[in-house]
Amino acid sequence: MLLALILAFAVPTYGPVADPSGSPAPPPASLRVPVTAGEALIVDSGSTNRAGYRLRVYADGWTALQQGDVPIRKRVSASLVKRFFADLRAAGPLDRISVMRCMKSISFGSAMQIGYRGKLSPDLSCPSSSNAGRALAIDAAALASAAGVSMLPRPLKM
Numbered sequence: 496m497l498l499a500l501i502l503a504f505a506v507p508t509y510g511p512v513a514d515p516s517g518s519p520a521p522p523p524a525s526l527r528v529p530v531t532a533g534e535a536l537i538v539d540s541g542s543t544n545r546a547g548y549r550l551r552v553y554a555d556g557w558t559a560l561q562q563g564d565v566p567i568r569k570r571v572s573a574s575l576v577k578r579f580f581a582d583l584r585a586a587g588p589l590d591r592i593s594v595m596r597c598m599k600s601i602s603f604g605s606a607m608q609i610g611y612r613g614k615l616s617p618d619l620s621c622p623s624s625s626n627a628g629r630a631l632a633i634d635a636a637a638l639a640s641a642a643g644v645s646m647l648p649r650p651l652k653m
Contacts, residue, residue: 528610
């Protein structure tokens with residue numbers, strides 16, 4: 496019994512897992528992926544403990560955040576937006592970014608994807624094997640913070 500317990504804790508339950516199909520999951524039908532060069536979408540699925548969000552980023556520096564019931568429009572740093580759109584252009588078609596699938600907690604795991612010019616990236620919250628994927632993940636986190644995304648737990652429903 497003790498040996499089984501030791502082995503159960505010795506097996507890692509995290510880390511990169513190769514994607515056997517090599518192709519990203521199709522976007523949900525309700526998700527409108529931007530097709531123009533002046534708009535991008537960052538989507539975080541959230542988890543059982545944290546609300547997800549949809550953040551539209553416009554090249555003119557405005558963002559539109561949908562998290563919870565109240566949409567928030569906010570202007571963010573021009574240099575951050577400029578870097579994000581430069582990284583999007585440098586990445587090429589987002590559905591071709593190379594990332595590893597990773598194991599995630601059922602309760603705390605979430606996925607973050609970016610939509611741009613009609614393409615949706617794979618989950619960028621997993622380690623990326625490309626510079627483009629890493630740069631976009633960093634940009635997306637900075638934009639989410641600047642736009643006011645809340646990482647607080649979901650409110651309890653009574």
